[in-house]
Amino acid sequence: MRSSIAILSLILGASGIGQAQESPYIVTYDHHLEEPGNLEIETFVTLGVPRSAQSFYAAPWMEIEYGVTGRWTSEIYIEGQGTAGDSAVFTGWRWENRFRPLKREHVINPVLYLEYESPNEASRIQKEIVGGAPDVESPNSDLQGTKNHEIEGKLILSGTAHDWNIAGNFITEKNLSRSEGFEFGYAFGFSRPLAKLASGASCRFCRENFLAGVEFYGGLGSTEDGFGVRNSAHYVAPVVSWQVSENASIHFSPGIALNGLGSPILIRFGYSYEIRGFGSRLTQWFGGR
Amino acid sequence: MRTIYAALLGFALTTSAFCQNPEYQQDAKWQAPAEAASRANPLAGRPDTAAGGQKLFRRNCVECHGADGSGLAKKHAADLKLSSVQQQSDGVLFWKITNGNPDRGMPSFSKLPELQRWQLVLFLRTLKPTDSAPAKP
Numbered sequence: 028m029r030s031s032i033a034i035l036s037l038i039l040g041a042s043g044i045g046q047a048q049e050s051p052y053i054v055t056y057d058h059h060l061e062e063p064g065n066l067e068i069e070t071f072v073t074l075g076v077p078r079s080a081q082s083f084y085a086a087p088w089m090e091i092e093y094g095v096t097g098r099w100t101s102e103i104y105i106e107g108q109g110t111a112g113d114s115a116v117f118t119g120w121r122w123e124n125r126f127r128p129l130k131r132e133h134v135i136n137p138v139l140y141l142e143y144e145s146p147n148e149a150s151r152i153q154k155e156i157v158g159g160a161p162d163v164e165s166p167n168s169d170l171q172g173t174k175n176h177e178i179e180g181k182l183i184l185s186g187t188a189h190d191w192n193i194a195g196n197f198i199t200e201k202n203l204s205r206s207e208g209f210e211f212g213y214a215f216g217f218s219r220p221l222a223k224l225a226s227g228a229s230c231r232f233c234r235e236n237f238l239a240g241v242e243f244y245g246g247l248g249s250t251e252d253g254f255g256v257r258n259s260a261h262y263v264a265p266v267v268s269w270q271v272s273e274n275a276s277i278h279f280s281p282g283i284a285l286n287g288l289g290s291p292i293l294i295r296f297g298y299s300y301e302i303r304g305f306g307s308r309l310t311q312w313f314g315g316r
Numbered sequence: 317m318r319t320i321y322a323a324l325l326g327f328a329l330t331t332s333a334f335c336q337n338p339e340y341q342q343d344a345k346w347q348a349p350a351e352a353a354s355r356a357n358p359l360a361g362r363p364d365t366a367a368g369g370q371k372l373f374r375r376n377c378v379e380c381h382g383a384d385g386s387g388l389a390k391k392h393a394a395d396l397k398l399s400s401v402q403q404q405s406d407g408v409l410f411w412k413i414t415n416g417n418p419d420r421g422m423p424s425f426s427k428l429p430e431l432q433r434w435q436l437v438l439f440l441r442t443l444k445p446t447d448s449a450p451a452k453p
Contacts, residue, residue, distance in 0.1 A: 050427070062423045097418025131415045132426050190429040223431040227367025235432075273375060303379050307390065 049276045050192070051238040051268035053295050054155060055216040057194040058136035058185035060127055061094035066305035068092075071278070071297030073152050075290035081163055084110040086118070086151040093306070098127040108151045114167045119146030119174070125183070133186070140181035140196075148173040153293060155179070157200045158210030158249045160260035160288035176203040191219045192240070208250035212259075216242030218266060236270040242280070260289030274301045343420050348411035355407035359434045369439030372432055376425060385443045392421065397446045409437045 050057050053071065061067055069090040077083050088106035095101050102123045109115035123142035148170035153161060157179075162170065178201050185194035195215040202210075218240025225235050246259030264282035271277055275298065282293035359365050374383075380393035387393040394401060401409075413433050416424035425433060 057427075059424075059427045063418075063421055097416065097421060097423055127418070130418060132424055187426055192427075220429050223429045224365060225368035225372050225432050225435055227364075227371060229371065 049238075049268055049270070049278070049299055051218050051240055051266040051278060051280075052194065052216050052242050053266060053278060053280045053297070054153075054244045054264070055194050055214040055242045056125070056138065056140065056181065056183045056185070056196055057192050058127065058138050058183060060098065060100040060125055060138070061092050062303075063094040063097050064304055064306035065094045066091065066302045067299055068302070069297055069299040071152075071295060074294040075151060075163055076292035076294065077163075078287075078291055081290065082111045082113060084108060084151055084163065086153070088152045088154070098130075100125045104154075106146070106150060106152045108149055108167070110167060116147075116149050116167050116171045118150040118152075118171070119144065121145070123179075134188075135184050135186045138183035138185070140179075140183055142179040142181075144175070144177040144179060144200075146175055146177070147171045148175070153289075155181075155196075155198055155200075155212055155214065156244055156246045156260055156262075156289075157198055157212035158246050159252065159258050160246065163290055174204070177201065178203060190223060191217055193217045210249040211247035211254065212245065213247055214242060214244035216240055216266065218242075231271060237267065239265070239267045241265050244282075245285070258288070261285040262289075262293060264293070264295075274303065275299065343417055346412070346417045346420070348408040352411040353405050353407045355405075355410060357406040357410070357434050357437055359431065359438050360406070363438070365435050366438045366442055368432070369435035369437070370442075372428065372436050373439050376428070377436070380421070385440070386446075395446070396440055397443045399445045402441070402443070402445045406434075406437050406441075409440060410434060413437070 050059060067090075069092065070087065071090070072085055072087040075081075075084045075086070086106065086108040088104055090102055090104050092100060092102040104121040104123070106118050106120070107116060108118045121142055121144045123140065126139045126141075128137060128139065148162065149167045151161060151163060180199050182197045183194065185192065187193075194217070196213065198212040198214070200210045200212070201207075218238055220235060221237040221239060222234035226233050230236070242264050243262065244264070245256065245261030247256060248254040248259060252258065262282040262284055264280045266278070266280040268276050268278045278295075278297045278299070280295045282295065284291045373385075377385075380388055380391040381396055382388050382393075385396035387395040410433055412422070413425050413436055415426070416422045418424065425436075428436075
C-alpha cells in the first residue's frame with residue numbers, strides 16, 4: 028500500500044502542463060517521437076467481436092512511454108486478456124525502442140523500431156499483425172502456457188504533406204523460442220487535424236482538438252509458410268483522437284476485417300496522459316541539477 | 317506487485333539519466349536554408365490569429381521557454397525576447413519550430429498543422445524584445 032501511494036504521488040507530483048497532440052493511429056507509427064523528458068501513460072483495449080465458434084474478448088494493455096532524447100523514445104507494455112466464457116489472463120510484456128536517425132524534417136522521415144516481446148500465445152491485443160492470423164479460438168488454458176521470446180523490427184516511414192500525415196510501417200518478427208522463421212506484416216495510415224488554425228479561446232470541443240484518419244494493417248506471411256497476403260488477417264480502421272485537456276487525449280478506432288481470418292471487428296479505444304518534464308523533476312528529487 | 321513497481325521506477329530512473337541537457341551553447345549548425353528563411357508568414361495580415369498562437373505557446377513551449385518566453389536556465393532554452401531572436405525572419409523561426417534541434421533538446425513541432433506553426437511565429441512577435449543576455453537562438 029505504501030509503495031502504491033509513493034508511486035501515485037510520484038506521478039501526480041511530476042504532473043505539469045503538457046501538450047497531447049497525439050497521433051490518432053493505434054497500430055501505425057509515424058515519425059513523431061515523445062519529447063525528451065516527457066512521460067506518457069496510455070491505457071488501451073482491443074475488443075474482439077466474434078465470428079461463430081469464437082468468443083467475445085477484451086485485451087487491455089498499458090504503455091509507459093518516455094522520451095529519452097530527442098531522437099530516442101523507449102516504451103514498456105504490459106498486457107492481458109479476458110475471454111467470455113473462459114478466463115482472464117496476463118499475457119506478457121514488451122519493451123520497444125524507436126530511433127530517429129535523421130536530425131531534420133524531410134519529405135519521408137525514417138524511424139527504426141526495435142522491440143523485445145515476451146508474450147504468451149493468449150495475447151490478443153494485436154498491436155501489430157504478423158505472419159497469419161492470431162489464434163482467437165483456442166481456450167486460454169491451452170494458450171497461456173506457451174511463452175515466447177520475440178524480437179520485432181520495424182521500418183517506419185512517415186511524412187507530412189499539406190497537414191496530412193502519411194505513415195507506413197514494414198514489420199518483421201522472429202520468435203526466438205522456436206524455429207518459426209521470420210514473420211512479416213505491415214501497417215499504413217493517413218490522418219490530419221480537423222482544423223488548421225488554433226482558436227484563441229480555451230475550448231474542449233474545438234475542431235483543432237480532433238485528429239482523424241484511416242489505417243490499414245495485416246500480415247504478410249512468413250519465411251516458413253510463404254510470403255503473401257492470402258493467409259493473413261487484414262483490417263481497415265478509421266481512427267480518431269480527441270485532445271480532451273492540455274495533457275490528455277482519447278483514441279477510438281473500429282477495425283473491420285477485409286477477409287475471413289481473425290476477428291471480424293476489432294474495436295479499440297484508449298486514453299493517454301502526458302507528464303511533461305517528468306525526467307528533470309525526477310532527477311531533481313534524487314539530488315541532480 | 318512490488319516487483320512491477322520496482323521495475324517501473326528503475327526504468328524511469330535509468331532513462332532519466334540520459335535526458336539531462338548539457339550546458340546550453342548556441343548551435344552554429346542550426347541554420348535555416350535560404351529558401352526557408354525567405355518565407356513570409358501567411359498570417360501576417362491577420363494579427364487576430366496571434367491569440368491562437370498564444371494558446372499554442374502555452375501548450376507547447378512554456379515548459380522550456382517559460383510563460384513570458386524568457387527561457388528557463390535549467391532547460392538551457394533560448395530567451396525568445398532577445399533582439400537576436402526577434403531579428404530572425406519569420407521564415408527562420410518557422411523553420412526552427414518545424415525542424416527542432418533534437419540533439420540540443422528542442423523538439424520538432426511538425427506535428428502541428430502548418431498554419432498553427434505560423435500562429436506561433438505571430439505570437440513570438442508580440443514578445444517585447446530585451447537585450448539582457450547573450451544570443452541563444
